[in-house]
Amino acid sequence: MNYDYDVVVVGAGPAGSMSAKTCAENGLKVLLIEKRQEIGTPVRCAEGVSKESLEQFFEIDKKWIAKEVVGAIIYTPDGTTVRLSEGMAGNEVGYVLERKIFDRAIARMASKSGAEVVVKTTAVSMRREKDGVVLGLRRLGEYYEVKSRIVIGADGIESRVGKWGGIDTTIKISEIESCIQYLMSDISFDPDYTHFWIGRKFAPGGYVWLFPKGDGIANVGLGVLPTQTKESAKVWLDRFVEEHYPEGEIIEVVAGGVPVTGPIETAVADNIMLVGDAARHADPITGGGIANALKGGYFAGDVASKAVKARDYSKNFLKRYDELWKNDFGKTLYRNKILQKKFLKLDDETFNKLAKSIGNYDLSEISVKKLVVELIKHNPKLMWDLKDLFL
Numbered sequence: 001m002n003y004d005y006d007v008v009v010v011g012a013g014p015a016g017s018m019s020a021k022t023c024a025e026n027g028l029k030v031l032l033i034e035k036r037q038e039i040g041t042p043v044r045c046a047e048g049v050s051k052e053s054l055e056q057f058f059e060i061d062k063k064w065i066a067k068e069v070v071g072a073i074i075y076t077p078d079g080t081t082v083r084l085s086e087g088m089a090g091n092e093v094g095y096v097l098e099r100k101i102f103d104r105a106i107a108r109m110a111s112k113s114g115a116e117v118v119v120k121t122t123a124v125s126m127r128r129e130k131d132g133v134v135l136g137l138r139r140l141g142e143y144y145e146v147k148s149r150i151v152i153g154a155d156g157i158e159s160r161v162g163k164w165g166g167i168d169t170t171i172k173i174s175e176i177e178s179c180i181q182y183l184m185s186d187i188s189f190d191p192d193y194t195h196f197w198i199g200r201k202f203a204p205g206g207y208v209w210l211f212p213k214g215d216g217i218a219n220v221g222l223g224v225l226p227t228q229t230k231e232s233a234k235v236w237l238d239r240f241v242e243e244h245y246p247e248g249e250i251i252e253v254v255a256g257g258v259p260v261t262g263p264i265e266t267a268v269a270d271n272i273m274l275v276g277d278a279a280r281h282a283d284p285i286t287g288g289g290i291a292n293a294l295k296g297g298y299f300a301g302d303v304a305s306k307a308v309k310a311r312d313y314s315k316n317f318l319k320r321y322d323e324l325w326k327n328d329f330g331k332t333l334y335r336n337k338i339l340q341k342k343f344l345k346l347d348d349e350t351f352n353k354l355a356k357s358i359g360n361y362d363l364s365e366i367s368v369k370k371l372v373v374e375l376i377k378h379n380p381k382l383m384w385d386l387k388d389l390f391l
């Protein structure tokens, strides 16, 4: 088979652009396709990401960052607050991005490294031929085919590449967090922190977030699990906004789903790799997926480059990518899936109690290990069975 490309990447979100950039930097012939007419819009994200997850890959351009924060404040139903430093608060706290600019910037890096980037182009079919893949594309009404040694599916939550490739990425409705977010102006909050409200009172099966984007302007949103409430995410958000920020103006609305399935068994098949939300790499508790999309994209690009050098595109070779993500953020996905199931059983009173038991500590000083020891000490019945996950 004559190949048009070494690697075709489907989807130019953070996972796809990072994969394409890594492959192109390693000298591969790469095509990155995006079905939307503009990369990065419309934004379906609260845009929070830890500093470390960006800084390990890029020199930060200030234009990508709407706001830098120093930590997170968590509010429980009775108003108890816990303040976490940025280092402790997880993969979504540190920077609040302008994803419209950020997503475009990574795609541009891929292009500068030699990848061919095309927009308004949708992958509509895929079939395997001897030692390669034929991908059917539709661009401005015209159908055409390209041949590639490897296809990387970075096509987000609605991924079709996984299904075409025979990778089991089935998500049950009960494992899709239903999210809605308003970009709000003229509201008042501490802009140096991201803010989270937990408990059934606010968002059954999820949480409310407020991520500052500047003075008086913030992404205010929530996710709920359909198994935990009959009311829609919008009803819950409107109720929250009415109570907390009745003075605010809604200047943008975003809705979307986040897969909170926990890790899938494999993200590869012969000639195929999945990255980011397509590989169900979003965190089961926070729903955050940018950090893992970038890292997974880097791992996939690296393994694809080695596969092309070795001329081996078999599942057996590509499994090296599975090993990389599983030994890295896969461990957290696994742990947080167990925690998520536990959290779903907690009532609001328990959230209040847990928060009160650590409320007196300066959590910018305390390590995660010490924090868990304190939680177990004060709530032995509740926390004991989780100790092995942390200690």
Ligand SMILES: Cc1cc2nc3c(=O)[nH]c(=O)nc-3n(C[C@H](O)[C@H](O)[C@H](O)COP(=O)(O)OP(=O)(O)OC[C@H]3O[C@@H](n4cnc5c(N)ncnc54)[C@H](O)[C@@H]3O)c2cc1C
Pocket: 010, 011, 012, 013, 014, 015, 016, 033, 034, 035, 036, 040, 044, 045, 046, 047, 048, 049, 091, 092, 121, 122, 123, 124, 154, 155, 156, 157, 158, 159, 160, 179, 180, 181, 221, 254, 255, 256, 257, 258, 275, 276, 277, 278, 282, 287, 288, 289, 290, 291, 293
């Ligand atoms: C409301 C909401 C808030 C969120 N907040 C956060 C947050 O604060 N922090 C965080 O880390 N994560 C957050 N997330 C999750 C985060 O947005 C995703 O995990 C992240 O965007 C995953 O990146 P990706 O590259 O895998 O997929 P995406 O960013 O979804 O990109 C996939 C791309 O593939 C394209 N595509 C799809 N099908 C095709 C096709 N057939 N052909 C061509 N192109 C195709 C799509 O148009 C899209 O551009 C949030 C999600 C939602 C819904």
